Amino acid sequence: xxxxxxxxxxxxxxxxxxxxxxxxxxxxxxxxxxxxxxxxxxxxxxxxxxxxxxxxxxxxxxxxxxxxxxxxxxxxxxxxxxxxxxxxxxxxxxxxxxxxxxxxxxxxxxxxxxxxxxxxxxxxxxxxxxxxxxxxxxxxxxxxxxxxxxxxxxxxxxxxxxxxxxxxxxxxxxxxxxxxxxxxxxxxxxxxxxxxxxxxxxxxxxxxxxxxxxxxxxxxxxxxxxxxxxxxxxxxxxxxxxxxxxxxxxxxxxxxxxxxxxxxxxxxxxxxxxxxxxxxxxxxxxxxxx
Amino acid sequence: xxxxxxxxxxxxxxxxxxxxxxxxxxxxxxxxxxxxxxxxxxxxxxxxxxxxxxxxxxxxxxxxxxxxxxxxxxxxxxxxxxxxxxxxxxxxxxxxxxxxxxxxxxxxxxxxxxxxxxxxxxxxxxxxxxxxxxxxxxxxxxxxxxxxxxxxxxxxxxxxxxxxxxxxxxxxxxxxxxxxxxxxxxxxxxxxxxxxxxxxxxxxxxxxxxxxxxxxxxxxxxxxxxxxxxxxxxxxxx
Numbered sequence: 001x002x003x004x005x006x007x008x009x010x011x012x013x014x015x016x017x018x019x020x021x022x023x024x025x026x027x028x029x030x031x032x033x034x035x036x037x038x039x040x041x042x043x044x045x046x047x048x049x050x051x052x053x054x055x056x057x058x059x060x061x062x063x064x065x066x067x068x069x070x071x072x073x074x075x076x077x078x079x080x081x082x083x084x085x086x087x088x089x090x091x092x093x094x095x096x097x098x099x100x101x102x103x104x105x106x107x108x109x110x111x112x113x114x115x116x117x118x119x120x121x122x123x124x125x126x127x128x129x130x131x132x133x134x135x136x137x138x139x140x141x142x143x144x145x146x147x148x149x150x151x152x153x154x155x156x157x158x159x160x161x162x163x164x165x166x167x168x169x170x171x172x173x174x175x176x177x178x179x180x181x182x183x184x185x186x187x188x189x190x191x192x193x194x195x196x197x198x199x200x201x202x203x204x205x206x207x208x209x210x211x212x213x214x215x216x217x218x219x220x221x222x223x224x225x226x227x228x229x230x231x232x233x234x235x236x237x238x239x240x241x242x243x244x245x246x247x248x249x250x251x252x253x254x255x256x257x258x259x260x261x262x263x264x265x266x267x268x269x270x271x272x273x274x275x276x277x278x279x280x281x282x283x284x285x286x287x288x289x290x
Numbered sequence: 291x292x293x294x295x296x297x298x299x300x301x302x303x304x305x306x307x308x309x310x311x312x313x314x315x316x317x318x319x320x321x322x323x324x325x326x327x328x329x330x331x332x333x334x335x336x337x338x339x340x341x342x343x344x345x346x347x348x349x350x351x352x353x354x355x356x357x358x359x360x361x362x363x364x365x366x367x368x369x370x371x372x373x374x375x376x377x378x379x380x381x382x383x384x385x386x387x388x389x390x391x392x393x394x395x396x397x398x399x400x401x402x403x404x405x406x407x408x409x410x411x412x413x414x415x416x417x418x419x420x421x422x423x424x425x426x427x428x429x430x431x432x433x434x435x436x437x438x439x440x441x442x443x444x445x446x447x448x449x450x451x452x453x454x455x456x457x458x459x460x461x462x463x464x465x466x467x468x469x470x471x472x473x474x475x476x477x478x479x480x481x482x483x484x485x486x487x488x489x490x491x492x493x494x495x496x497x498x499x500x501x502x503x504x505x506x507x508x509x510x511x512x513x514x515x516x517x518x519x520x521x522x523x524x525x526x527x528x
Contacts, residue, residue, distance in 0.1 A: 163392070170378050170389045177376035179340055181437065182364035182393035 001134050006253040012141040013210055014249015015148030019203035020222060021229030021241030022155070023196035029236040030172045030192045033095050037079050037102035039226040040219035042200030044106045045072025046208050047113050049201075050121055061122050061209065065147075068205035069198045075106075076197020080190050107219040114216035121208040144206045151202055152242065155195065164191055172236075228271045234284020243282055291316040291476055292337070292368075292445055297346035297356070299329075299336045306332040308500035309346070314445065319467065319477045321487045323520040324497035330480040331373050333497070334449045337478075338370040339363040350445070364393050369443035373450045373480075375434040379423030383414050386422050386433055390440030400440070407436040410466075428459035435466065439475075446470065449480045464490055484520040488513060498523045 020039055027035045048071035049064045059067075083098035128139035159165040170178035171188045179185060207222070208214035215221075229248050233240025248267055255266040274281065292314040299307040306329045314320045324330050335341040337348055339360035348356040355363050369390075378386050387407060391400045408415035411432045417425060422433055431451055438446060448467070452460040464486050471477050471490075481487035488494065488508040496504035496519055503519070504511060 166381075166385060166389050167392065169381055169385075170392075173378045173380055174376050176340060177372060177378065177437075178389070179360040180338060180364070180370050180372060180376075181389045182361040182441070183389070184359070184361055 002257050003254060005135055005137075006257045007250045008135065008137065009141055010250035010253030011246045012137075012145040012249075013207075013253070014246040015145050015152075015242075016203040016206050016210075016245075017225055017229050017248050018242045018245025019148055019151060019199045020226035021233055021245045022152070022238055023200045023203075024226050024230040025233065025236055025238060025241045026192055026196045026199075028230070029238075030168060031084065031089075031189055033084065033089070034099065035079060035083070035193070035196075036096065036099040036223065036227075037083065037106060038076075038099075038196065038200060039222040040103045040106040040110070041075040041079060041197060042072050042204035043207075043214075043218045043222055044075055044110055044204075045069065045197070045201030046121075046204035046214055046218075047110050048072075049205055050119055050208070050214050051113060053122055054119075059122075061124050064122055065202060065205045065209075069201035072201025072204065073194045073197040076193040076195075076200070077190055079197075080193040084189065084193075085186070103219070103223060110216055110219055114214070116216055118213045118215040118217075121212055121214040123209050123212040126212055138210075140210055144210055147202065147206060151199055155199065155238075158195065164188075168192055168195075225267070228267060230281075231271060232274045232281055234281025237281065237283040240281050240283035291351060292478065293347075293349040294333070294337065295347050295349070297333070297336060297348065298344045299332050299341050300344055305344075306500055307336065307343070310497065310500070310502055311346075312495050312502055312505065314476060314478045315493065316476050317471075317474070318492040319471050319479060319490050321491035321494040322478070322480045322497055323482075323484050323487060323494055323516065325519075325521055325523045326482075327499075328497045328523070329500045330497055331449055334370055334372075334447050334480055337363075337447060338368065361393060364441055367441075367444035368447065369438035369441040369445075370447040371431075371434045371438045371449065371451060373453070375427075375430045377422040377425070377430050377433050377437070380421055382419050383422055383425070383433055384418045386437050387414075387440050390437035393441065403440055403442065407439060410469075411436055428455050428462065431455060431459075431463060432466070435463075435470075439470075443475065445476045445478060447478050447480075450482055451479070452481065452483045452486060460486060482520070484517045485513070488516060496520065 020042060023038050045068045049068035052067050053059050053064050079102055083102055084095050087094045087098055124140040124143050126140060130137045130139055159168060167183045167188045170183055171185060175185060229241055229244045233244035251266055251270055252263055255263045295311045297307050297310045298305060310333060322330055332341060336343050339358050342357045346356060347354045350366055350368060355366060378389060387404050394400055413429050414433060414436060422430065425433060451463050467477060468490055479487060491508050493507055495502050
């Protein structure tokens with residue numbers, strides 16, 4: 001029963017990993033480039049909201065979340081400008097290295113803002129619990145789940161019901177034809193970075209909030225986990241990122257009941273299994289765009 | 291209507307167009323023929339703004355569009371049906387048409403044009419909710435044409451619309467080209483199929499190794515020679 005409980009918890013908070021995975025995969029889908037600074041920017045957004053929360057005492061939690069999402073969205077745009085906009089896209093390593101530099105830079109900022117230690121972060125109803133037979137579920141985990149699902153639905157509506165969504169999918173599928181339709185690659189790419197940044201900032205805030213702590217080590221940890229989710233889900237696949245996020249969350253919490261030390265090891269093993277057995281990920285295709 | 295003068299476009303150090311000049315007259319079908327590697331697609335991509343010319347001008351209705359962003363060129367009234375169709379494979383037929391109308395904001399006009407496309411291409415209507423990648427080659431070509439027409443272009447550029455299609459479908463594509471022209475659209479067509487192209491063209495150019503080597507009306511040059519030069523290039527330029 002402890003294991004079932006843990007797996008349910010894992011699936012509920014795994015939605016934050018799914019959001020991070022979606023962020024990586026969205027940018028990859030549109031630009032066919034990895035943005036390694038994405039998860040660090042998400043946490044940096046959360047730290048921006050932490051600074052606001054510390055400065056203006058008693059900010060309501062929803063506002064703290066919104067600040068995190070907005071800050072990470074702005075950071076997403078800045079990353080696009082500094083690491084992609086003026087860097088030759090034909091060279092596969094140039095943008096990758098630029099984002100590695102940005103990752104280190106953002107991590108350094110987080111270290112300074114946090115004084116090198118974990119900081120208190122406002123929780124959502126930390127003590128509320130919902131008892132369901134033998135299960136005892138934290139209400140804030142349910143909120144994390146609900147907010148994440150709402151954010152994903154909003155993203156889907158954006159992608160499938162708006163002009164921006166048409167532009168985004170057109171650029172992802174056929175960039176030359178997209179330009180021939182008068183769609184600007186530059187604006188669409190920038191919008192994609194902002195969209196994924198907002199999702200990431202929301203995820204970062206919820207990760208901090210469900211622990212009531214924002215750890216200064218999160219930028220790197222979340223980068224690794226986000227990449228694992230993206231690879232397991234299949235690069236460029238949003239449904240893949242969602243399933244993989246829940247899977248990684250469930251495995252993490254499940255293994256934790258046995259040994260906290262083995263937790264990250266098992267997640268690493270998971271990616272090893274996938275790379276050997278299903279290298280394209282759950283929903284990914286290995287073929288390359290022409 | 292369209293005046294291309296002395297356009298030079300290069301890939302790195304290799305000049306694909308070595309000073310191309312030609313003209314497209316309003317209301318006419320103008321054809322550009324030439325062998326593979328002559329620079330036909332490069333010219334189309336340069337006019338459409340995807341490639342930036344190193345020098346030269348592309349005047350359209352008096353304005354120089356050379357080197358402008360593709361969006362500006364679309365807004366000026368030029369639409370390109372690209373080589374290999376390049377439909378958005380995972381978007382539905384209807385979404386592909388909506389993408390074609392991306393620069394427009396007149397909702398009612400867009401809906402009306404979409405109905406017009408469905409009337410002109412009934413196959414597209416039958417498949418309007420299907421992913422474009424599941425269509426046959428001919429249907430994809432019709433979709434690519436319809437997507438370009440959603441711009442309401444004054445000038446329609448078509449890059450090898452018949453390539454890879456069955457003969458019957460090729461006939462149909464050329465019938466569509468004639469129809470569009472009769473309805474008032476000026477067409478600038480790049481073709482490998484010289485025989486079909488000469489039947490619809492009012493005027494044609496031969497492009498060989500990045501240079502225009504002939505300009506005239508069909509009939510001014512024996513078809514056999516046109517075909518010879520369009521597929522193989524002439525001896526003197528080789």
